[in-house]
Structures are given as C-alpha cells and as structure tokens.
Amino acid sequence: MAEITMPMGRHLSEHPALKYLFFGGKGGVGKTVFAAAVAIGLARQGRRTLLASTNPVHSLTSLLGQDVLGKHVPIEGVSNLWAYEIETKETIERSKVQIREKIRWFLKFADITTKADDFVESATMNPAFEESAMFENMIDLMFKNEYDVYVFDTAPTANARRLLGMSKVYALWVNKMMKSREEARTLREMLSFTKKKEADPLMEYLVSFRDRMEHARVLLTDPALTAFYFVTLAEALPIAVVMRFIQWFKDFGIPVGGVLVNMVIDRASVGPDAAEFVKNRVAMQQEHMQTIWREFDGAVRAVVPLFETEVRGVPMLQRLCDAIYAADGVKPVPGHGAGRPQEVAART
Ligand SMILES: Nc1ncnc2c1ncn2[C@@H]1O[C@H](COP(=O)(O)OP(=O)(O)OP(=O)(O)O)[C@@H](O)[C@H]1O
Numbered sequence: 001m002a003e004i005t006m007p008m009g010r011h012l013s014e015h016p017a018l019k020y021l022f023f024g025g026k027g028g029v030g031k032t033v034f035a036a037a038v039a040i041g042l043a044r045q046g047r048r049t050l051l052a053s054t055n056p057v058h059s060l061t062s063l064l065g066q067d068v069l070g071k072h073v074p075i076e077g078v079s080n081l082w083a084y085e086i087e088t089k090e091t092i093e094r095s096k097v098q099i100r101e102k103i104r105w106f107l108k109f110a111d112i113t114t115k116a117d118d119f120v121e122s123a124t125m126n127p128a129f130e131e132s133a134m135f136e137n138m139i140d141l142m143f144k145n146e147y148d149v150y151v152f153d154t155a156p157t158a159n160a161r162r163l164l165g166m167s168k169v170y171a172l173w174v175n176k177m178m179k180s181r182e183e184a185r186t187l188r189e190m191l192s193f194t195k196k197k198e199a200d201p202l203m204e205y206l207v208s209f210r211d212r213m214e215h216a217r218v219l220l221t222d223p224a225l226t227a228f229y230f231v232t233l234a235e236a237l238p239i240a241v242v243m244r245f246i247q248w249f250k251d252f253g254i255p256v257g258g259v260l261v262n263m264v265i266d267r268a269s270v271g272p273d274a275a276e277f278v279k280n281r282v283a284m285q286q287e288h289m290q291t292i293w294r295e296f297d298g299a300v301r302a303v304v305p306l307f308e309t310e311v312r313g314v315p316m317l318q319r320l321c322d323a324i325y326a327a328d329g330v331k332p333v334p335g336h337g338a339g340r341p342q343e344v345a346a347r348t
C-alpha cells in the first residue's frame with residue numbers, strides 16, 4: 001500500500017521504552033543526519049539523549065559545528081542532547097596493548113618461546129579488528145547506562161550486521177576457546193607434581209568477554225529496547241542494500257524499526273520548464289518509490305524531501321527532524337494525478 005501506515009513520530013511514541021536506536025544504510029544516504037535529527041527529537045521530549053558515532057570517519061563534529069571527538073559534549077541549542085564521536089584510533093591502540101599482554105601471558109603459560117609481537121600483528125592487522133574494537137566501544141557505552149536513550153550513527157559499510165551478529169559468533173568462539181583452555185589446563189595440572197591451582201588470566205578474560213557479549217546480545221535483540229532504522233534513497237542500489245540488511249537482521253533476531261526514505265524530490269516543485277535531468281530524476285524516483293512501497297510495506301516511517309542545501313547545524317537538523325516526525329501519510333497534491341499518492345510522498 002502506497003502510504004505511511006506508521007509514521008516515525010507515532011512509531012516512537014508507541015515504543016516509549018526504546019533505548020538503543022541505530023541508523024544503517026548504504027554510504028551517503030543520510031544516516032548521520034537522520035541519527036542527529038531523531039536524537040534532537042528525542043531530546044526535545046525531555047529524554048537525556050546521547051548521539052554517538054562509531055564511524056571512523058568523523059562526521060558529527062562537522063555536522064554539529066562542535067568538537068565532539070573523544071568526549072561527551074552538550075549540544076548548544078538543544079537541552080538534554082550530548083554528542084560523542086568515539087576515537088577509534090585510541091581504542092585500537094588500547095586493545096592492541098591488552099591483546100599483547102594476554103598473548104605474552106599465554107605464550108609463557110604454554111612454554112612457547114616465540115615473540116608475542118608476531119601474533120599481535122596478525123591478530124590486529126585486519127579490518128575486523130577495528131570493527132570489533134568499535135563494537136566493544138559501543139557496548140561499553142550501553143553498559144555504562146548514563147543516558148535515557150542512545151542514538152548510534154553506524155559505519156557506512158555493509159558491516160553493521162556483522163557488528164551485531166558478532167555477539168553470537170563471539171559466544172560460540174569463546175565457549176570453544178574455553179573448552180580447549182580447560183583441557184590444556186587439566187593436562188598441565190595432571191603433569192605437574194604440585195597440584196596447586198594457578199590463576200588463569202586468559203580464561204578469566206574469556207569468561208568476562210563472553211558474558212559481556214551475551215549481555216549485549218540480550219539488549220540488542222530486545223524489540224522493546226532496540227530498533228534499527230534503515231535510510232534509503234529512491235534509487236536501486238540503496239534499496240537493494242536495505243533489503244539485504246533487513247533479511248540479515250531478521251536472521252539474527254535484531255529488531256528492525258523501519259525504513260526512512262531520503263532526498264525525494266518534491267514533484268510539485270518541478271514545473272514543465274524544469275531541466276530534463278531534473279524531470280528524469282523525478283520520474284526515476286517515482287518508479288523506485290513503487291518498489292519501496294511494495295518491498296517495505298507497512299515499514300516506511302518517513303519520506304523526506306531533498307532540501308535546497310545540505311543538512312548542517314542544529315536549525316537545519318530541527319527542520320529535518322520535523323520532516324521525519326511529521327510524516328502522517330501521503331497527501332495528494334492538486335494537479336498531480338490524485339489516485340497516485342505515492343508520487344507526492346515527498347511533500348512536507
Ligand atoms: N534530505 C536532504 N536534503 C539535502 N541534503 C541532504 C539530505 N539528507 C542528507 N543530505 C546531505 O547528504 C550528505 C550525506 O548525508 P550523511 O552524511 O548524513 O550520509 P551518511 O549516510 O551518514 O554518509 P556516510 O555513509 O558517508 O556516513 C550530507 O552532505 C547531508 O547534508
């Protein structure tokens with residue numbers, strides 16, 4: 001059905017316990033500005049809100065015009081809103097140090113004389129390591145529980161699902177590791193003449209790690225607490241990305257909050273004298289809107305117009321927030337073919 005049956009504003013008020021909101025989608029579709037705009041909406045309702053970015057590309061600082069890198073900064077002009085851009089580089093360095101310590105301990109424990117550094121390099125020199133460091137940062141924030149609601153602007157890559165799906169994989173992996181650690185330890189104890197039990201920092205770490213991941217999984221798969229929103233354009237690729245994401249997320253039991261369509265050109269503003277490429281673009285978008293209504297039936301929460309400028313600063317974000325929240329279905333536009341309401345969905 002070509003209409004918004006549950007607009008964002010109503011969806012949020014019907015899920016008052018939502019605490020962790022995520023924004024995903026293809027690169028450049030508007031995840032960061034949507035996360036910021038929705039965070040403003042939540043803060044305006046009086047909820048202490050943290051807008052956090054785990055994205056290694058620092059975009060909140062330039063979007064808000066305030067330096068929020070590595071610290072929680074209250075946002076000027078919006079009470080109850082703080083923003084925080086996680087310093088990825090620092091986290092990665094810290095994780096490397098911790099891993100190095102653990103590997104050293106393990107090599108000593110196992111009487112292996114290889115230098116730890118070789119292992120550390122291979123364990124940390126891959127993109128998954130950066131992602132898992134970011135994931136840990138994210139759940140640290142969640143566990144600290146200092147805010148009423150958290151809005152996460154996620155990385156643009158197709159890895160959001162891996163970030164969340166990882167918690168399950170971690171648990172499997174850690175349980176396996178623990179089993180072999182337990183076996184190694186028993187063997188060592190059997191072989192040693194002194195029967196005294198040694199402290200096992202690696203094992204302790206693995207257990208606490210697994211428990212943290214399990215805690216994260218419980219929070220991230222609770223539909224009362226967590227919702228993942230997908231931003232798309234009325235274009236083929238971003239739609240395909242969202243369709244794939246939604247399937248993956250369903251497989252992982254991660255709650256999907258809905259789909260937000262961005263940068264739709266208001267058809268009513270395009271007169272007969274408009275440039276050909278504008279008319280073509282409008283026609284293209286209208287076609288893709290049909291796919292959106294069909295594929296995301298009932299899950300479209302907003303259709304937001306392409307603004308005359310980029311979105312920057314709090315006043316503009318407020319405008320975007322209004323456009324996201326205020327979508328109350330599709331209004332027909334006079335002279336533009338009543339009965340084909342999906343064509344005017346971009347109106348604000
Ligand atoms: N409705 C809109 N009208 C006009 N400009 C927009 C609109 N939505 C987003 N923009 C602009 O589009 C650009 C991309 O938006 P944004 O940075 O939020 O995308 P993103 O999905 O976070 O990108 P990335 O994948 O790089 O993180 C920005 O310059 C933003 O100001």
Ligand SMILES: [Mg+2]
Nearest residue numbers: 031032055059
């Ligand atoms: Mg972004």
